[in-house]
Amino acid sequence: MFQYITLRVLKGALTFLAAITVTFLIVRLMPGDPTTAFISDSMTPKDVESLNALLGLDRSLLEQYLLFLRNLANFELGQSFFYKEAVSAIIAPKLGWTLLLIGTALFITLLIGIPLGVYTARHKGKWLDQTVSTLIVLGISIFIPLLAFALVWVFSLELGLTPVGGAVTPGIEGSERILSIMRHMILPTMTLVIVNLAQIVLFTRSSMLDVLKEDYIRTARAKGVNDRGVTWGHALRNAMIPTVTITGLMLGKMVAGAVLTETVFSWPGLGSMIYEAVQKQDFPLLQGAFIVLAFSVILMTLVTDLVVAWLDPRIKLHEGAAQ
Amino acid sequence: MGTPRNVLEFRKYRMGFRIDEQVCDLIDGLSFSVREGSVLGVVGESGCGKSMTALSVLRLLPTAAVVHGGEILFNGENLLAKTEKEMEKIRGRDIAMVFQEPMTSLNPVHTVGQQIGEVLRIHRPAMGADERRQTTITLLRDVGIANPEQRCDQFPHQLSGGMRQRVMIAIAVACRPQILLADEPTTALDGTIQAQVLALMQELKQQTQGSIMLITHNLGVVAETCSEVVIMYAGRIVESGTIEDIFDRPTHPYTRGLLASLPSLVSDSGELYSIPGSVPTVENLEPGCRFAPRCSQRRDICTREVPVLADVAAGHAVACWVTGAGATP
Amino acid sequence: MSALLQIRGLKKYFGLKKSLFQRERGYVHALDGIDVDLMEGETLSVVGESGSGKSTLGRTIVRLEQATAGSISYQGRDISTLSGASAQEFRQHIQMVFQDPYASLNPRLTVGHALAEPMLVHRKAANREVAKVAVGELLGRVGLRAEMAASYPFAFSGGQRQRIGIARALSLGPRILICDEAVSALDVSVQSQILNLFNQLKRDLGLTYLFITHDLAVVRYVSDRVMVMYLGQVVELAPRDAFFKRRLHPYSKALISAAPIASTAPREAKIILQGEIPNAINPPSGCRFHTRCPSVMKDCHVVEPPLREVEPGHHVRCHLYTSAS
Numbered sequence: 016m017f018q019y020i021t022l023r024v025l026k027g028a029l030t031f032l033a034a035i036t037v038t039f040l041i042v043r044l045m046p047g048d049p050t051t052a053f054i055s056d057s058m059t060p061k062d063v064e065s066l067n068a069l070l071g072l073d074r075s076l077l078e079q080y081l082l083f084l085r086n087l088a089n090f091e092l093g094q095s096f097f098y099k100e101a102v103s104a105i106i107a108p109k110l111g112w113t114l115l116l117i118g119t120a121l122f123i124t125l126l127i128g129i130p131l132g133v134y135t136a137r138h139k140g141k142w143l144d145q146t147v148s149t150l151i152v153l154g155i156s157i158f159i160p161l162l163a164f165a166l167v168w169v170f171s172l173e174l175g176l177t178p179v180g181g182a183v184t185p186g187i188e189g190s191e192r193i194l195s196i197m198r199h200m201i202l203p204t205m206t207l208v209i210v211n212l213a214q215i216v217l218f219t220r221s222s223m224l225d226v227l228k229e230d231y232i233r234t235a236r237a238k239g240v241n242d243r244g245v246t247w248g249h250a251l252r253n254a255m256i257p258t259v260t261i262t263g264l265m266l267g268k269m270v271a272g273a274v275l276t277e278t279v280f281s282w283p284g285l286g287s288m289i290y291e292a293v294q295k296q297d298f299p300l301l302q303g304a305f306i307v308l309a310f311s312v313i314l315m316t317l318v319t320d321l322v323v324a325w326l327d328p329r330i331k332l333h334e335g336a337a338q
Numbered sequence: 339m340g341t342p343r344n345v346l347e348f349r350k351y352r353m354g355f356r357i358d359e360q361v362c363d364l365i366d367g368l369s370f371s372v373r374e375g376s377v378l379g380v381v382g383e384s385g386c387g388k389s390m391t392a393l394s395v396l397r398l399l400p401t402a403a404v405v406h407g408g409e410i411l412f413n414g415e416n417l418l419a420k421t422e423k424e425m426e427k428i429r430g431r432d433i434a435m436v437f438q439e440p441m442t443s444l445n446p447v448h449t450v451g452q453q454i455g456e457v458l459r460i461h462r463p464a465m466g467a468d469e470r471r472q473t474t475i476t477l478l479r480d481v482g483i484a485n486p487e488q489r490c491d492q493f494p495h496q497l498s499g500g501m502r503q504r505v506m507i508a509i510a511v512a513c514r515p516q517i518l519l520a521d522e523p524t525t526a527l528d529g530t531i532q533a534q535v536l537a538l539m540q541e542l543k544q545q546t547q548g549s550i551m552l553i554t555h556n557l558g559v560v561a562e563t564c565s566e567v568v569i570m571y572a573g574r575i576v577e578s579g580t581i582e583d584i585f586d587r588p589t590h591p592y593t594r595g596l597l598a599s600l601p602s603l604v605s606d607s608g609e610l611y612s613i614p615g616s617v618p619t620v621e622n623l624e625p626g627c628r629f630a631p632r633c634s635q636r637r638d639i640c641t642r643e644v645p646v647l648a649d650v651a652a653g654h655a656v657a658c659w660v661t662g663a664g665a666t667p
Numbered sequence: 668m669s670a671l672l673q674i675r676g677l678k679k680y681f682g683l684k685k686s687l688f689q690r691e692r693g694y695v696h697a698l699d700g701i702d703v704d705l706m707e708g709e710t711l712s713v714v715g716e717s718g719s720g721k722s723t724l725g726r727t728i729v730r731l732e733q734a735t736a737g738s739i740s741y742q743g744r745d746i747s748t749l750s751g752a753s754a755q756e757f758r759q760h761i762q763m764v765f766q767d768p769y770a771s772l773n774p775r776l777t778v779g780h781a782l783a784e785p786m787l788v789h790r791k792a793a794n795r796e797v798a799k800v801a802v803g804e805l806l807g808r809v810g811l812r813a814e815m816a817a818s819y820p821f822a823f824s825g826g827q828r829q830r831i832g833i834a835r836a837l838s839l840g841p842r843i844l845i846c847d848e849a850v851s852a853l854d855v856s857v858q859s860q861i862l863n864l865f866n867q868l869k870r871d872l873g874l875t876y877l878f879i880t881h882d883l884a885v886v887r888y889v890s891d892r893v894m895v896m897y898l899g900q901v902v903e904l905a906p907r908d909a910f911f912k913r914r915l916h917p918y919s920k921a922l923i924s925a926a927p928i929a930s931t932a933p934r935e936a937k938i939i940l941q942g943e944i945p946n947a948i949n950p951p952s953g954c955r956f957h958t959r960c961p962s963v964m965k966d967c968h969v970v971e972p973p974l975r976e977v978e979p980g981h982h983v984r985c986h987l988y989t990s991a992s
Contacts, residue, residue, distance in 0.1 A: 230442040238457045239430035252447045328493040383854040498943050528716035530940045533925035558927025585931045599859035601888035610859040616824045
């Protein structure tokens, strides 16, 4: 087991290295002078110099790479062009907001999605199953900003139930602040949940249907286990194994969805920061964001793999499987 | 003493399958019984309905199956009339089943101990966790698994096929059921392991004084394990009786054909007999006797009317216009 | 009778993938030193249970697996090391019939297509027209009608599909057929049809069979000689009559005793072996059967017995017979 974890961590580390190397190379190997993309009129010659120093353009590619890696190891991600502050300082608080949003959205998606998937599998073909399946497919088909705007219009503008944007009403402290954050989270979380619910529900449903056909389910019934026991005690744990795997993959998609969602709701997270940085061509900020995101996604995938190994005893590798 | 009573009795049981909007009947009018303390073999080839017969008792038929009528009596009560809740009490406690594929019939994410313990938990709720574990270990030892304390906490994939089948048997006998339905329990096992498992089943039956309904296509297993036999073809019984009746005095052309097509282990066989043609599928069942298309002795009446299962001697019944009771030569 | 196939010291080990951190790799000893000749025109049955290596033997001979060591000589040439064009050539001489009639035919090819393909690939048929005629003949030979060439496999029953599988194996005109549990998945009434077909084909085409099976009654019916395998080794090899009248190895006795007989005649008490079939990754020391042998002796777990010919043509690997006489 320990071996399994070590191997997985190593693979994750290698993937991360590959991701940041690609990030590194993309900019520096683009045709033309990389700096011209980022030099704007508002930059002083000193800025240009520091830009060159940052990019290490006066040195060889390999030296630049090693410098890049060394900086990374010190959490040194360079300096934002626009804000003139350390990238890491800018990203840190925004990362927190994004994690809060995505984490909550993920939790609610699973909380609603898995039981819904189980329910539609057990009642396959009946009108409830068909209604649910149709509705959630609508969910994935919707263009996120459109959904977000529609929600804001209905709930915030017309009904006045929720705030229009932002993460918190400024100036409040303590428990009031927490409540405020929660109110602000409602719409953006709803958006993310609606868009990602379909995947979980449909996947859980299909996984459950497969598992329910298995021989060991028939054995369970022959033992006198009732419907509930069969569904939750026997089928679900087996059906969860592929679903957990797909959750890991879905997280990557959710992160992409966060960019659009945060922008519409002015949620001060990494997503809207990326949007701004693209507009302002703030290269170090973008680079920093990509690296942080890559790390988070790889970490979440690693956690997913470990959860799957915990769920499935057949993955306790290399122990004496009796012949 | 009196005649032993019937533990299980089928009376004119009818079931079929829903295929493409149509319902095709496979079993129409099945009637037979399992006597207390006996081992009844239900023999037939693929598609004869023997597995469906067993699943019908516990009402675990696949979703495409349709039950049309008749009764299945367990100690005099009709199982087909019971509610699902009542059936859940009977399954695993009064009637238990062992399936063919030990590799896939156990849940891969639960330990062996958990799976045996589950039956105890459901049907013996008064038992505490400690007592359950002790009982589980004793059961594992009874079915001949070495190191039961260790095996108890292992997962199915860590056991061999023979051991898994023993676990299935342990699960089945945990609550001392009155009748054990065994659907091809040893077909997927090696010969020497098959001998072990069959011996185990007989031993357990002696201890618990229960009955066994053994479903198989292997006539050798039947001859050596069963006391009575029912031969099925395409959903119907064609011959039934004691093993002496079937093996020493086979009467129905299908039974005779089957026995003649078996190569012998103890003597040299000449050219093997083969029954021409093949078993019909459920969509292609003909009126009258379903074996008629392949029967060398068929007559006109065979393709028109269904032969009745009737005694040709005490306890020995045959369903055939040509060889059965009241046949005109 | 000459030896068509000579197998010497054949070994096949399957490596187990261990992780980077394990020092040694484990191996599944599927075949551990097989020496046997397949005589022209005979049917040699190979019997054994799980882990015996009987299927691996068949697959290694037709080169579906690569031997780890040893040699397989056909007509004087070692075919275990062939590759490329020469391997293609030898495939015309030795063919295999598989167990599962439902899995071994490509569901997307018509029967005619599937049968013509090997002929065209090996250039036994010049073009599709010639192949079509040959396919019709083949189907007739296995008891099917030529029109069936236009149908797809799903239209046929298990027995018919197995006949098609046999036809496919015969399409290149081989001299040796390896039948790997070829009747095990069939219903009883169909099994006898196929066994009769095998006998007829042997007479008509002068074939030599290596018949792999676990069913001893079938062995008695088809074989000229019987070879019993246990955990990758040959434990007994004898002519059929000698085997069934006087089997020597305790495992052979247990196998025959365990086999159920469809008769009410009284039988000797069954020999019930204790314990499970051991792991082929770590075979027991000395005689591999010693952990379950009812006649185990003091030395059995230390010294591995050699395969000895104790009577003309009758070989046994057992300490009960290695001492004098």
